[in-house]
Amino acid sequence: xxxxxxxxxxxxxxxxxxxxxxxxxxxxxxxxxxxxxxxxxxxxxxxxxxxxxxxxxxxxxxxxxxxxxxxxxxxxxxxxxxxxxxxxxxxxxxxxxxxxxxxxxxxxxxxxxxxxxxxxxxxxxxxxxxxxxxxxxxxxxxxxxxxxxxxxxxxxxxxxxxxx
Numbered sequence: 001x002x003x004x005x006x007x008x009x010x011x012x013x014x015x016x017x018x019x020x021x022x023x024x025x026x027x028x029x030x031x032x033x034x035x036x037x038x039x040x041x042x043x044x045x046x047x048x049x050x051x052x053x054x055x056x057x058x059x060x061x062x063x064x065x066x067x068x069x070x071x072x073x074x075x076x077x078x079x080x081x082x083x084x085x086x087x088x089x090x091x092x093x094x095x096x097x098x099x100x101x102x103x104x105x106x107x108x109x110x111x112x113x114x115x116x117x118x119x120x121x122x123x124x125x126x127x128x129x130x131x132x133x134x135x136x137x138x139x140x141x142x143x144x145x146x147x148x149x150x151x152x153x154x155x156x157x158x159x160x161x162x163x164x
């Protein structure tokens with residue numbers, strides 16, 4: 001069966017292929033050159049699929065959290081009633097996970113790694129952080145964390161959260 005007819009017969013809407021050095025795509029029986037306009041929906045769809053997989057795949061395990069300090073921000077800063085600044089030590093055992101995927105809308109924070117390596121998963125990408133590294137967790141942060149190493153990982157987490 002000819003490639004074009006095979007693609008049509010199995011119902012692909014947009015399929016990438018490589019012909020010589022020329023990238024082509026098949027879209028409803030037309031061969032077109034891919035452009036950002038034609039590729040962007042595919043990229044966005046792949047990100048959506050990755051986020052859905054991440055949202056269901058990881059539950060918290062192998063994690064110990066110890067609060068080191070807390071401060072009620074209501075008396076300290078006008079408009080902050082019901083908010084608390086807290087500092088916690090989070091220990092993640094090898095194979096441990098902080099999940100499921102979660103966001104930091106209304107709960108900004110900072111993380112600093114004391115020991116081990118922590119992998120931060122966001123937007124379908126994984127980034128490793130070791131001792132001395134840290135990152136902010138702002139309103140645009142949606143992620144989950146894991147320790148893929150063989151040693152215990154320890155982080156200091158400081159955040160502002162709404163008291164229950």
